[in-house]
Amino acid sequence: MARLLVVPLNNLFASIPDAVAGELSTSLVTRSGVRFERIVSQGQASPEGFWYDQAEREFVLLVQGRAELEFADARVVTLGPGDWLEIGAHVRHRVRSTAPDGPTIWLVAFYD
Amino acid sequence: MARLLVVPLNNLFASIPDAVAGELSTSLVTRSGVRFERIVSQGQASPEGFWYDQAEREFVLLVQGRAELEFADARVVTLGPGDWLEIGAHVRHRVRSTAPDGPTIWLVAFYD
Numbered sequence: 001m002a003r004l005l006v007v008p009l010n011n012l013f014a015s016i017p018d019a020v021a022g023e024l025s026t027s028l029v030t031r032s033g034v035r036f037e038r039i040v041s042q043g044q045a046s047p048e049g050f051w052y053d054q055a056e057r058e059f060v061l062l063v064q065g066r067a068e069l070e071f072a073d074a075r076v077v078t079l080g081p082g083d084w085l086e087i088g089a090h091v092r093h094r095v096r097s098t099a100p101d102g103p104t105i106w107l108v109a110f111y112d
Numbered sequence: 113m114a115r116l117l118v119v120p121l122n123n124l125f126a127s128i129p130d131a132v133a134g135e136l137s138t139s140l141v142t143r144s145g146v147r148f149e150r151i152v153s154q155g156q157a158s159p160e161g162f163w164y165d166q167a168e169r170e171f172v173l174l175v176q177g178r179a180e181l182e183f184a185d186a187r188v189v190t191l192g193p194g195d196w197l198e199i200g201a202h203v204r205h206r207v208r209s210t211a212p213d214g215p216t217i218w219l220v221a222f223y224d
Contacts, residue, residue, distance in 0.1 A: 010197065011196070033224060036171055057143065059148055061124070061219060080123075083122070084122055086141050107173060109146070109171075111143060112144070
């Protein structure tokens with residue numbers, strides 16, 4: 001049986017529902033030390049008072065759209081296309097807003 | 113001294129030279145199990161007969177532009193914006209072409 005050597009070509013803009021009822025997270029690649037996901041948001045935000053507190057580091061690239069990330073130290077970061085950052089493990093953060101008028105597409109990776 | 117918890121916001125489209133004399137590779141984040149790079153190409157290709165033969169897996173996202181990847185089994189994959197794939201360790205490949213008329217921007221990650 002042939003060993004799968006290359007994950008077939010995919011596109012981040014494919015298979016996006018017309019109306020995003022809820023945030024849509026799609027696993028792209030999962031390996032022992034890192035996993036990649038596509039996230040599609042449309043107007044969603046984290047619940048008030050909710051904070052992500054993750055054991056892993058997270059690399060975040062905003063590919064399309066617009067979003068605001070809020071950190072527990074009160075910093076707010078606005079992201080547009082091409083903006084990227086790394087969020088350290090256990091750095092508490094939440095999605096303060098995402099653009100309501102079209103899909104916001106994120107590429108994220110989690111790792112130690 | 114404050115611990116750096118979040119890599120400051122950056123943009124993949126920033127600091128791109130007007131004319132790309134050679135392929136430009138910029139390290140974004142390096143951790144023990146994964147490293148992220150931005151690559152900017154403009155018309156470059158791998159030398160004829162050259163093959164990348166990497167010990168690590170590579171996640172490739174074409175963010176802007178157009179490129180062709182060629183594999184040692186003769187497959188050619190054309191990538192446009194949003195296209196992504198994972199190239200397995202030791203899967204021999206080369207960049208067959210990149211768009212000559214503007215920067216092609218890649219986000220790549222290497223990991224085991």
